[in-house]
Amino acid sequence: MEPLRMVAVSAGLSDPSSTRLLADRLADAARRRLEGPERTVDVRVVELRELAVDIAHHLTRGYPSPALEEAIRAVTRADGLIAVTPIFNASYSGLFKSFFDLIEPNALAGTPVLIGATGGTARHSLALEHALRPLFAYLRAVVVPTAVFAATDDWGAAGDSHTEALPARITRAAGELADLMRARTAPRTPIHDSGDPADATAVVPFAELLATLGRRA
Amino acid sequence: MQFGVFTIGDVKADPVSGRPSSEQARLRMMAAVATKAEEVGFDVFATGEHHNPPFVASSPTTLLAFIAARTRRIILSTSTTLITTNDPVKIAEDYAVLQHLANGRVDLMMGRGNTGPVYPWFGQDIRNGIPLAIENYALLRRLWREDVVDWQGEFRTPLQSFTSTPRPLDGVPPFVWHGSVRSQEIAEQAAYYGDGFFANHIFFPRRHFVGLVNLYRQRFEHYGHGAADQAIVGLGGQTFMRRRSQDAVRDYRPYFRSIPVYGGASLEDVTEQTPLTVGSPQQVIDKTLSFRETFGDYQRQLFNLDAGGLPEKTVMEQLDLFGEILPVLRREFDARRPAHVPDGPVHPALGSHGDAVVTERG
Numbered sequence: 001m002e003p004l005r006m007v008a009v010s011a012g013l014s015d016p017s018s019t020r021l022l023a024d025r026l027a028d029a030a031r032r033r034l035e036g037p038e039r040t041v042d043v044r045v046v047e048l049r050e051l052a053v054d055i056a057h058h059l060t061r062g063y064p065s066p067a068l069e070e071a072i073r074a075v076t077r078a079d080g081l082i083a084v085t086p087i088f089n090a091s092y093s094g095l096f097k098s099f100f101d102l103i104e105p106n107a108l109a110g111t112p113v114l115i116g117a118t119g120g121t122a123r124h125s126l127a128l129e130h131a132l133r134p135l136f137a138y139l140r141a142v143v144v145p146t147a148v149f150a151a152t153d154d155w156g157a158a159g160d161s162h163t164e165a166l167p168a169r170i171t172r173a174a175g176e177l178a179d180l181m182r183a184r185t186a187p188r189t190p191i192h193d194s195g196d197p198a199d200a201t202a203v204v205p206f207a208e209l210l211a212t213l214g215r216r217a
Numbered sequence: 218m219q220f221g222v223f224t225i226g227d228v229k230a231d232p233v234s235g236r237p238s239s240e241q242a243r244l245r246m247m248a249a250v251a252t253k254a255e256e257v258g259f260d261v262f263a264t265g266e267h268h269n270p271p272f273v274a275s276s277p278t279t280l281l282a283f284i285a286a287r288t289r290r291i292i293l294s295t296s297t298t299l300i301t302t303n304d305p306v307k308i309a310e311d312y313a314v315l316q317h318l319a320n321g322r323v324d325l326m327m328g329r330g331n332t333g334p335v336y337p338w339f340g341q342d343i344r345n346g347i348p349l350a351i352e353n354y355a356l357l358r359r360l361w362r363e364d365v366v367d368w369q370g371e372f373r374t375p376l377q378s379f380t381s382t383p384r385p386l387d388g389v390p391p392f393v394w395h396g397s398v399r400s401q402e403i404a405e406q407a408a409y410y411g412d413g414f415f416a417n418h419i420f421f422p423r424r425h426f427v428g429l430v431n432l433y434r435q436r437f438e439h440y441g442h443g444a445a446d447q448a449i450v451g452l453g454g455q456t457f458m459r460r461r462s463q464d465a466v467r468d469y470r471p472y473f474r475s476i477p478v479y480g481g482a483s484l485e486d487v488t489e490q491t492p493l494t495v496g497s498p499q500q501v502i503d504k505t506l507s508f509r510e511t512f513g514d515y516q517r518q519l520f521n522l523d524a525g526g527l528p529e530k531t532v533m534e535q536l537d538l539f540g541e542i543l544p545v546l547r548r549e550f551d552a553r554r555p556a557h558v559p560d561g562p563v564h565p566a567l568g569s570h571g572d573a574v575v576t577e578r579g
Contacts, residue, residue, distance in 0.1 A: 056481070057481065057482050059480075060480025060482075061420070061478065061480035061482055062420065062421070062478070063420075063422055063425060065486075202401065203401055203405055203432065203436065204401075205405070206406060206409035209347075209351055209402060209405070209406070210351060212348070213351060213352050213370065213371055
């Protein structure tokens with residue numbers, strides 16, 4: 001069986017970065033849930049920090065650098081996506097949003113996505129629900145119910161009577177992602193544009209293009 | 218092989234001297250570039266069509282007619298004519314008049330435009346971009362090919378017993394190219410009619426266009442206009458030359474920075490990834506010849522030489538340098554082109570100038 005392709009996008013800015021750390025923990029947990037004698041998982045981490053200038057140039061020039069093009073291809077072909085951003089000024093970081101602005105609107109349709117975020121305090125945690133979830137809903141991705149927010153304190157806390165500790169939330173969210181990825185065992189049918197202009201199988205014959213004119217009125 | 222100059226007609230202050238330009242100066246410079254281009258041996262001059270500042274080329278046939286009166290030989294073309302927002306009846310009339318006055322030295326490149334608000338400014342809806350390009354062009358073809366047209370469509374008032382005048386020169390309409398940077402539909406349209414396909418790849422990596430050009434070639438063959446390698450392909454290019462390449466890089470850098478579509482990228486990255494060549498005449502020869510290796514034998518190469526506020530004197534120097542390398546480029550391309558691959562399209566009235574005429578089929 002072909003390995004499942006899992007891609008984790010981290011918009012962390014520093015190195016080491018707690019955003020990257022959360023992305024790695026989520027990816028490890030999901031991989032462990034999926035892997036077995038029958039199945040392997042390829043995990044790829046996309047560090048947006050390394051692509052920051054390429055992302056800016058793609059926005060202003062209209063085409064990606066080879067490295068960015070490759071990262072976008074990995075993300076849009078993933079069987080499951082983990083997207084983690086620091087929360088800046090009440091929302092995802094500009095870098096995170098800029099990267100996803102470069103994804104064609106249909107390219108993630110149906111893709112299982114686990115969203116995560118980091119921030120200084122838990123007061124920022126609902127940004128996941130108010131900013132990230134609608135973004136991926138717009139892209140028609142399937143976002144798992146549990147979104148994982150890691151405040152600085154969470155890395156050293158054991159949880160309390162109201163909240164599970166971070167590892168438990170990571171496990172739950174990763175399990176939800178793994179379930180959705182497992183359910184997608186059929187080879188992924190590209191419902192989006194192949195993105196390859198040379199793909200003659202995607203050509204609408206001209207007679208059909210002409211014929212649609214009359215029908216539109 | 219046809220070589221030409223194409224211009225976008227931007228009014229820009231010179232970023233080095235700070236000297237402002239004016240609309241009149243820019244329009245007159247475009248005309249001067251065209252006449253000089255003919256003088257140094259170019260085959261084609263093409264102007265863009267834009268309807269917003271900082272561009273002055275809103276009325277291409279007015280400019281081209283002015284140039285036609287001052288030239289003898291050069292083909293007058295567009296890059297592009299907005300098939301989406303112009304009335305196809307007016308395109309048919311305007312370019313037929315130009316064709317008669319210029320003695321057949323006219324062809325056109327259809328495009329959809331790259332400025333969203335032009336659609337609403339001209340009463341159209343940008344979401345209809347492709348259907349407009351298809352319907353309007355289908356009507357334009359009929360207007361040039363049928364003496365009396367009854368027509369009804371989606372986007373324009375119906376026509377009953379309409380004759381577009383003047384009729385095309387000697388009954389042969391201007392050759393048409395279709396330009397597109399990403400739409401399969403436009404490559405398909407060009408292939409269906411056996412028209413030319415122009416990939417203006419100056420602002421994008423070459424690999425981006427290979428697929429589109431190959432698709433056009435395949436579909437051209439599918440529709441029975443000839444073999445894939447006989448399809449009529451045009452490419453864009455952009456150059457800045459000095460005798461020594463380090464001088465070219467030094468002198469061009471500020472102008473490069475003032476061209477907005479480069480979006481702050483480095484000159485080095487852009488020259489590596491796109492057709493832009495900033496260097497010696499030999500480097501321009503080498504890079505231009507490499508386009509043939511990427512896209513196959515093709516029929517028309519247009520160069521952009523005058524964007525970003527370059528002063529007229531510098532642009533004229535560029536044209537002089539081209540005068541030196543055009544014979545080399547022509548010889549090298551012609552030597553590589555197999556006999557069954559057609560030359561660039563020329564109106565039959567210009568038989569003495571061109572050695573091949575693309576005929577209408579389909």
